[in-house]
Amino acid sequence: MRLRNVRGSKEALEASAYVIKNPMEYKGRWSELFGNSYPLSVEIGMGKGKFITSLAKQHLERNYIGIEKFSSALIYGLRKQEELALLNLFFLREDAENLTEFFAEGEVEQIYLNFSDPWPKERHAKRRLTSKKYFERYAQVLAPNGRLEFKTDNRSLFEFSLKEAELAGWDVVNYTFDLHHSKMAEGNIMTEYEEKFSAEGNPICKMVARQKGNT
Ligand code: SAM
Numbered sequence: 249m250r251l252r253n254v255r256g257s258k259e260a261l262e263a264s265a266y267v268i269k270n271p272m273e274y275k276g277r278w279s280e281l282f283g284n285s286y287p288l289s290v291e292i293g294m295g296k297g298k299f300i301t302s303l304a305k306q307h308l309e310r311n312y313i314g315i316e317k318f319s320s321a322l323i324y325g326l327r328k329q330e331e332l333a334l335l336n337l338f339f340l341r342e343d344a345e346n347l348t349e350f351f352a353e354g355e356v357e358q359i360y361l362n363f364s365d366p367w368p369k370e371r372h373a374k375r376r377l378t379s380k381k382y383f384e385r386y387a388q389v390l391a392p393n394g395r396l397e398f399k400t401d402n403r404s405l406f407e408f409s410l411k412e413a414e415l416a417g418w419d420v421v422n423y424t425f426d427l428h429h430s431k432m433a434e435g436n437i438m439t440e441y442e443e444k445f446s447a448e449g450n451p452i453c454k455m456v457a458r459q460k461g462n463t
Contacts, residue, residue, distance in 0.1 A: 297325020
C-alpha cells in the first residue's frame with residue numbers, strides 16, 4: 249500500500265500509551281496489560297484501523313491488539329482510539345514477521361488478516377501474510393481452539409491462501425468467493441479497503457481456518 253507520509257505520525261505514536269513500544273516484554277503476559285484474562289484477538293496489517301476499532305468497541309469482553317508496520321497508516325487507527333478510549337485495544341507498530349517474539353504459545357485466540365498485500369511476483373510469495381511460512385508462525389501463537397479469518401478482493405491471492413493453509417496443516421472450515429452475498433456476511437465489519445473495493449463492484453473473498461484436529 250502506498251501511503252502519503254503523515255508528518256508527525258512517528259512522534260505521535262511514540263508519545264501514545266496506546267502504542268506498545270516493547271512488545272517482547274509482554275510476551276506471555278498480555279493479560280497484565282489489559283488487567284483481565286479475556287480472550288486475545290490480533291489483527292495483522294490493520295492499516296487505518298476501522299475494523300479493529302469497531303470490533304473492540306462491539307466486544308468489550310475481549311482484548312484486541314492491532315499490528316501495523318507503517319506509522320502513516322497506524323496514526324489513523326490511533327486517532328480513532330484516542331476518541332474512543334477503549335480499555336481493550338492497543339497497537340504495535342511492528343512487522344508481523346516477528347509475531348512469535350510478541351506472543352507466547354497459545355496466547356492468541358483469533359487472528360484477523362484483512363486485504364493483506366498481495367505481493368504478486370512469484371519470487372515474493374513468501375512475503376504474503378498467508379504463505380505457509382506465516383501459517384506456521386500463526387500456529388505457534390494460536391490457542392488450540394484458535395481461528396484465523398482472512399478477507400481479500402484478490403481472487404488469486406485468495407486461492408493461493410486456501411492452498412497454503414492446507415499445506416501448513418490447517419483446516420479451512422468455511423469460505424466464500426462473495427462474502428457480501430453469502431451467509432458469512434452476518435456481523436461483517438467492513439475495512440477501509442473493503443469499502444473501497446466493494447464500492448467498485450469487486451466481490452470479497454473470505455476464509456475461516458483453524459489448525460487440524462482442533463474443534
Ligand atoms: N487491513 C486494512 C484494510 O483492509 O483496510 C489495510 C489493508 S493494506 C492493503 C495492508 C496493510 O498491511 C498495510 O497498511 C501494510 O502496511 C500492512 N502490512 C503489510 N505487511 C505487514 C507486516 N508484515 N506487518 C505489519 N503490517 C503489515
